[in-house]
Amino acid sequence: MRRKSTATVLLTGASGQIGSQLCSLLRAGGHEVLAVDVHPNAQEKIELCDIGRTDHVGRLFESAAIRTVIHLAAVLPTAFRADPLAAAEVNLTGTLLLLRAAVTHGVARFVFGSSMSVYGSSHSARALSERDLTAPDEPYGAAKRAVELVGESLASATGFGFAALRIARVVGPGARSTASGWRSQIFENSVSTGGHPIAIPFAPSAQLSLTHVDEVARMLLLLAEAADLPRRIYNSPAELWETQRLAELVQRVRNIAVRMGEEDGGPTCNGTLFTQDFGFRLRGLADYLSGSR
Template sequence: MTVLVTGGAGFIGSHLCRALAAAGYERIVALDNFNSYYDPPLKRASAAELAVLPQVKIIEADFCDAPAMARLFATERFRHVIHLGGSPGVPYSVRQPAEVLHNNVQGTLSLLEAARANPVERFLFSSSSTVYGQGVAAPFVEDAPLGVPASPYGVSKRAAELLGLNYFRLHQVPFVALRLFNVYGPRLRPELSLATFARKILAGEPLPLFGDGSVLRDFTHVSDICRGILSALTAPHVAGECLNLGHDQPIAMRHLINLIEQAAGRRAQIEYLPPRGEDLPLTHADLTKSRRLLGYSPRVAIAEGVHEYISWLQTLPRSSVTP
């Protein structure tokens, strides 16, 4: 039983590969191109830790390379595909829209084509809460009308969803879009808000806060995300569906800062900045459908998860913590 995990050396991917191994999956191919979006040595260190697991094979490749993916799928005969890779980051997508659209849309297309030619039992795509866009009533329900995405990143994720749903209808690729909400936990990407806030507070430096701190985010622990993904691999009647994986308890950014202060035992120095147009005012997952189809129920409370993250961050060398 071979599983492909794209973005396997990244934040969510590295956690998921461990979860798959613990769940009894015998062969896990972690594919990553180790690009420079964030510090490649961090991802290589994560890959080295994964490579110790006998079930995991690390492959350095670019999933946008369609011929390479066709060869890989023909050789490995994957049973499942979990597509986590791509260009992340809302602000980055505003600066580099062409790159983000290419990697997230064209890259997904190359994997769908490979899966069409070499059939798989399940193709899971890591979508995002950003697809809901502006003006959508909260909590966000999967089958309700979507707004216009506030960033090219949201556009790219929605376009990739539509490609996958099209391949399900035309070619019977068993595609499932999992809309992830504000994932956090150990090995979190350093440019994300929780990581930035925590590192700045621990270093005693001013932290940048866009707006007045009232923006609401549905922070979801990476272990809950991994449990949801594992359920989606084997759940019946989910092909062709979009499903939320969130926490259903959004908190304000100023509350998040308070939780980090409590866990770190230090006060934040906040530098207030103008709001960014690409940021949605809130994210909030409705979990009714995911509970029904996946049995999904998040377990990790935000205060517990923040404390765990700060504890992990404090185990790193000081040079790794300093922003």
């Protein structure tokens, strides 16, 4: 069952890989969307907003009757490590500023784009569920976990409609991070990649939790529209892929050479609770790769 609402959905990080897909999905569903990003796009109706600035955030809530917030704006891990203080101003200070404004203005649902990074960066012997202890070992994951804890506390104390999705490794078109360009390149062809091999940094035997960007957008929309939230925090459903098997599929269906590295795949994701609570059916990565030819 979905909540009926004609009020505005505020979407931060709307120019990003997930945000751009979710923005299209929201608008196609008839939602009034206030889409914002530090990289505005007039053609896509994405307005300028720096969530670290009080005046920018205040102006958002003055300009529209915002009932739902989907917060995806964040500095990604590589950039976070390069300038941790500036990144913390966005991922921590900016997010808390947005949370405060949402509470003050009576927002009914606040959906936070969290990350599997809350479990740390080491390989896990089994797929981790929400019942497993979090153990972030770098600032990006720690910031995500801190926001989760604040949101959970708000929900417990005031009934605030906070929900977080711990997103697995996302693949699909629109990845802006040059450090993870392979996530989009595997959907391209040899002409668009200039004939160069795709560099996937993980060892052939590494286990990767992967989900397509369109699937993540659907998950976030479900959390935004659900009448009730059985839980406050969910892992995203994802497929488990061995790097070698992924490389072979890409080479076969996309006709692009793939070069693998030596990194492990980090923790793997168990999204069973989300699947059960929302009846979610994940479209497989092989279908997306085959369909993008």
